[in-house]
Amino acid sequence: MCGVFGIISNKSKENLVEIAYLGLLHLQHRGQDAAGLAYNDNGRVRIEKGKGLVNHIFNSVKRREIASHKPWIILGHTRYSTAGADSLINTQPHWIDTLKGRQALASNGDIPNLINEKKILEKQGVEFYTDNDGEFLLKKINFLASNKEGNLLSAIIETMKSTAGSYSAALMVRDQIFIFRDPWGNRPFILGEKNGSIIFTSETCALDGVGAKFVREINPGEVIHINQKGELKSIQAIELKKKAHCIFEHIYFARPDSKIFGQKEVGAFRYRLGKKLAKAYPVKADFVTSVPDSGNFAAIGYSVEAKIPYRILLVRNPYIPRTFIMPGQQNREYLARLKYSVMKEILKTKNRVILVDDSIVRGTTNKAIIKMMREAGAKEIHLRISSPPIINPCHYGINTPTQEELIACSHSIEEIRKFLEVDSLGYLSLEDLKNNVKKNKQKPENFCFACFNKKYPI
Amino acid sequence: MCGVFGIISNKSKENLVEIAYLGLLHLQHRGQDAAGLAYNDNGRVRIEKGKGLVNHIFNSVKRREIASHKPWIILGHTRYSTAGADSLINTQPHWIDTLKGRQALASNGDIPNLINEKKILEKQGVEFYTDNDGEFLLKKINFLASNKEGNLLSAIIETMKSTAGSYSAALMVRDQIFIFRDPWGNRPFILGEKNGSIIFTSETCALDGVGAKFVREINPGEVIHINQKGELKSIQAIELKKKAHCIFEHIYFARPDSKIFGQKEVGAFRYRLGKKLAKAYPVKADFVTSVPDSGNFAAIGYSVEAKIPYRILLVRNPYIPRTFIMPGQQNREYLARLKYSVMKEILKTKNRVILVDDSIVRGTTNKAIIKMMREAGAKEIHLRISSPPIINPCHYGINTPTQEELIACSHSIEEIRKFLEVDSLGYLSLEDLKNNVKKNKQKPENFCFACFNKKYPI
Amino acid sequence: MCGVFGIISNKSKENLVEIAYLGLLHLQHRGQDAAGLAYNDNGRVRIEKGKGLVNHIFNSVKRREIASHKPWIILGHTRYSTAGADSLINTQPHWIDTLKGRQALASNGDIPNLINEKKILEKQGVEFYTDNDGEFLLKKINFLASNKEGNLLSAIIETMKSTAGSYSAALMVRDQIFIFRDPWGNRPFILGEKNGSIIFTSETCALDGVGAKFVREINPGEVIHINQKGELKSIQAIELKKKAHCIFEHIYFARPDSKIFGQKEVGAFRYRLGKKLAKAYPVKADFVTSVPDSGNFAAIGYSVEAKIPYRILLVRNPYIPRTFIMPGQQNREYLARLKYSVMKEILKTKNRVILVDDSIVRGTTNKAIIKMMREAGAKEIHLRISSPPIINPCHYGINTPTQEELIACSHSIEEIRKFLEVDSLGYLSLEDLKNNVKKNKQKPENFCFACFNKKYPI
């Protein structure tokens, strides 16, 4: 998970730095560990990166400094780091200095076979500093381009054709930019427009956030080249019959107000999942409630369908950072107690609860929440999950644990129910999930459900 | 608004620093601008303070350092700073070095007549460095104690008797601590217990957060003295017939899972306000929705009472800090657009909305949100406010604007409706608010409604 | 060793902060570990302190900030920290907040019996945070003053009468300052004047450095009180028949261009010591040279008297900080090699050298230097020391090692010569040192030679 946001001006006088900054603020949910900007300055490419939140790294002093260079191309990134890879060297945009100028690349996605792909290039002398797919894409493109003088476009296309993986990426070179997306369209990638400036973004919420208009999705397999004059050229480098849009973007990642993969708003998608859950697993209860914030939309959908009132019974402390670590107490129950509080009083009297969450990964956080609700007085807890059991790790950019850690991989639903100590447990069926995709007039074949069915389309 | 949290150990081996840290994390919503800890170290009082979030100031390195002193009394504070007063000198705990040792004080509240009260002491030679009520309390107590050798307790009582204002405070002296609360009980102040250790906190949510038990409220007008041996002595210094609990704690400040002022959980209180609103201002609509997160409970209450489905139509970006300032663009519309996003798709088809919020202060943020909803397609917007019109600034610790800025001070409800461009506007009546207090078996006379009715009880 | 510098304006428009800053820069040789300023701001006392060099702590931003308060009393300090005591809490000025206002004290000197003196006050309830003599003086004065309302002057005098030790100190209270010096006059303390402003300083070099005039020494046992109107009152609190000026200030500490203890310039004093050394220990050699910079003046004196040419054979690297520590290689030979380089070529041909240094403490650094000179080709090295053997630690402010570490304490001069591997070794006699004092028309009885003769006058 990461966020990509870029803007190419029509050379109007708008302050692009503030727009890029806002864009990144609206993609902060896709990565809170680091952020970076590449921008052009009179034919040069400059880079600013840092660890932490966008608001902290790109404070007003830093933004004024960048704006003083009057950039008209900006390429930004928010990073979600995986364990042990949170050093500055891993932050994007990645860049190299070539004789033809500095080149910067930012990407959201993952190359499953990265280690082997790197080895092939390393044998030919290419040097890598990270295990980051962005660095790999940048160097592979450069390696291929170095044999064909100056032709970055064909190098990008060749890279796209020869690299199996997921990437919503942009490569910036002096006063030009190449925007490209893997042929499976695995991660979202959107084109927008604001006062004549071109914007690309991981999610539409960033378009709304900066007051820009949605234009279209960047096509899977498409390369968009914007040259020094701001002229846009689109090349459909590869066209596959089937896409592999990540269904988990709809279930968990994307912001509810975003529209991705040609679907309607993500929040509405989740609401309908909740309704389907209610039909599939009805049960008598006093309230429907959700694990905030990821379960909210599905819980309301469940409540409407089941005609059981929705109530907020869990409150989330917004000041607990994602990467919060307590020395010696890193267990998930501890973290869950820090992050969530229970409305206790109501549970003492009306205590039959339907609890809706988006998914179960290890099960440990869910278990801790359920324990807290029991302590508060909940007598019956019926857990409803708005996605099928996760039985496989993701290879395309989601930081899921190994197969061993996935509870649904090695346990039956009844075993999970017992482990979580809930009175009943209902997972959305894969069929219902696919049907929900169809409802938006999309084909389920164009989505990747590998975490639920082990069929990796890439 | 501020948060106070303290712990006095029964000399068990528990790491008090981690508990105090968790406590402050759970009072972070009462102040995000600064935080501080005073702790005892072998008969000395040490202080650690900083600007920013608790998690940032008291990182694991700092906590280990503090824990190495093995403190068994800790007094913590989270600070909500008012404009122009965000420098480190204003952070609490305040402290002075006397010959009898360092003394540290942390307080939540406000002394309305602070400027004049300070002048009286200044004439007698007392020196102040801030306009902070905590510094005032500390120095007044010391001034009074300096004439009566060593008798801090009587100085505290004398200060309580002679100072009109609001304070939930604690004074730490070497290995002793005095906890005291103004006789009106204006701000919440709670006593708890964990494994024999005594805890005091602004809200019960911090007790739950650290795994402690609720014992009782600290009485308005009570002083609790805990001596070097951990012996607790309670003195009822003043007893007034009427209290002046801040009703706005229930409406907006306190966390929904907290229980304060002997009432039930704050979230339940708000839920019932929503129900009363629904009865008072019924209207046909497709959905009830809320301004997150402050309107959530009342909106759900409204929805249940009105039998109109609750839907999330506004999404809040949790990464926009409270003190977020954009150079040259500080208008509230800009900030509202940064902070809130609208679920647009649903509003295009079903677009008659009841929007519930907790209050209207200036009206500018509400107006911006309504404008965003209109742009997204809302045809009818019926605004429901779960509190009466605010016609007066608060003198006891809430950072409200001046009378001129309060829209309800100078405008009729119809004028406000037009300004906000909503189809209808309903404020909860003061009577309904008072009735809701009664429902919890409390007397409305014991609450301060001054912001709604200008009757300042203190 | 420390430096004290203060200025009290005649309320002219001069920027006192810049003057105080320059003054501290010129006292940097007396302490490089930390520095601090106390200054008045409208009846209040504010403090700024930091670790490191004056130039770093009081950068232009910080100085502008301080100047914005338009202080007209400033009290500054440069700190030379002893092992294990380099934390910020030890930096001066020390301060406490009393009800009558903040009080700040800076001091150069030492209270030999500090531990016991503190215990007496601790029994009466006084609390200490450091083992610093400045904190002790501040709190003792306050303790004594607290019984006699407001009379700081008599408390200072009582403190001076009852505390055996060395202090050149100043106590700042609101818009007043008290400057006082121990009755033995152990450390230098000078009064100056610049455009009507009063200056006090540890050494005259700071007067020259800020363009001020020398007025007189502050008398041993004198208290100078400067009140809110800038009126100066001098009280001779104690008068002893004999003083105890530190002779080591002349030998090593003070800057060569300073005049202290009513003597002529320190550099001239050292020059004459060199001449006396030459008379006492003549030897044939090709060159006289010095360990820079402390031996320079004496070496030139030796050269002139002995009519043997002076040459620079050792070069000092000015970028090696005093507190330079190499992990795992803290031996003094290593440090000596880092700090000093030898002019090798000349030593290959003309290699009989008289090496002049100011003193021998442990002997290890001297040994390392001599080894380097031998390696470079020196055949004969005749070491001449411009002070007598140090046989005792100092109790009044000089950070000398324990008796065991002092080589002259346990070794004969011949043993030292062998240890250092020099061809001859000559120490200045105590008589010659005393005679040199007499030459400046001062009485040796008024100086402390305890490190040479164990007679501690205080």
Place this chain on the structure above:
Amino acid sequence: MCGVFGIISNKSKENLVEIAYLGLLHLQHRGQDAAGLAYNDNGRVRIEKGKGLVNHIFNSVKRREIASHKPWIILGHTRYSTAGADSLINTQPHWIDTLKGRQALASNGDIPNLINEKKILEKQGVEFYTDNDGEFLLKKINFLASNKEGNLLSAIIETMKSTAGSYSAALMVRDQIFIFRDPWGNRPFILGEKNGSIIFTSETCALDGVGAKFVREINPGEVIHINQKGELKSIQAIELKKKAHCIFEHIYFARPDSKIFGQKEVGAFRYRLGKKLAKAYPVKADFVTSVPDSGNFAAIGYSVEAKIPYRILLVRNPYIPRTFIMPGQQNREYLARLKYSVMKEILKTKNRVILVDDSIVRGTTNKAIIKMMREAGAKEIHLRISSPPIINPCHYGINTPTQEELIACSHSIEEIRKFLEVDSLGYLSLEDLKNNVKKNKQKPENFCFACFNKKYPI
């Protein structure tokens, strides 16, 4: 002015980081504004750079971190920045990421025609980020190499042949390093050896400082290639009949204990210049003295020759940094007063002084010093300069002012004397300077005297 220091291990177990660190500490006098290290790590090149002093940037934490990578090639640099060019981007080593790996280059010297040289490459698409000659060399070499796959050596030779200018440089590529020096040998560049490791350094003082042996000068026009196996290959790329060693290294820059350009120790060179000055400009006086530290050796030479005693009359404050700037008071008199103090007492009685300095640039600092000496009582001041009048700016790496600012460019010696208000003024003749070079058995034709005679040899 800059310093270059590198070490290539014979893969022994010595900690190269500590050696490189010591080496840079001993080249700190050649640049105090920034420093950097490139080092190899398992076939990669890593870079650490910072602004400030070596001791500060490469503190023990940083050194341990670098040492953990077990580098066996280290390339270091100390930077002396010119006005307006002190940002981090200008610090060396410069580096670029090529597909064949990161390349880092550090250099001491200057390319006079840099602007035009850059333009030629810019037309061919090469991108520059600084006006730094190191970046130019790095990119020119890479540009030339990119046409001839992998052959960096021939690109370096081609660069050396086609670039007129001064450079003592090294280029590090993965596990190899190329060390090369301009054919004029303008800046010093030395080869050393320590326990089998190869060292290169700007001055021999760094060899002594790390306990290494002098091997030889790197030849002007030589390239030394050290491959992955540590094998050293020397190529004499260009051989010119005449060299252009910078004579100012001998007069001012180099540390006195260094041996450069095949000459004897720099201090001895300066000493003889002083003797020649004494012969050329004899005068009666009480003392010879020097402007410390640059005039010390020449002053002693003058003193010995003239048989007039040498005395230290000016004391330098070592804590005033080179880049010290006072807001609003940047005039040089102010700085001179900060930096130098006068021994006043002696000047009151014996006050005919011969003052020796190494050179006069603008004349303003000299004038300030002379004024201070006059104020202290000097009656006669005879200024002796141990170099000829500087009538031209340097084009090869010395930060001299423009021609207009050079006082000797537009004023006769008598005019300068009057401006400085000295009683007599004697400059060393160019002939005497050349004769002094000859005395060391070197040919003056191999030195650059352009600042004195406008004959630029490059």
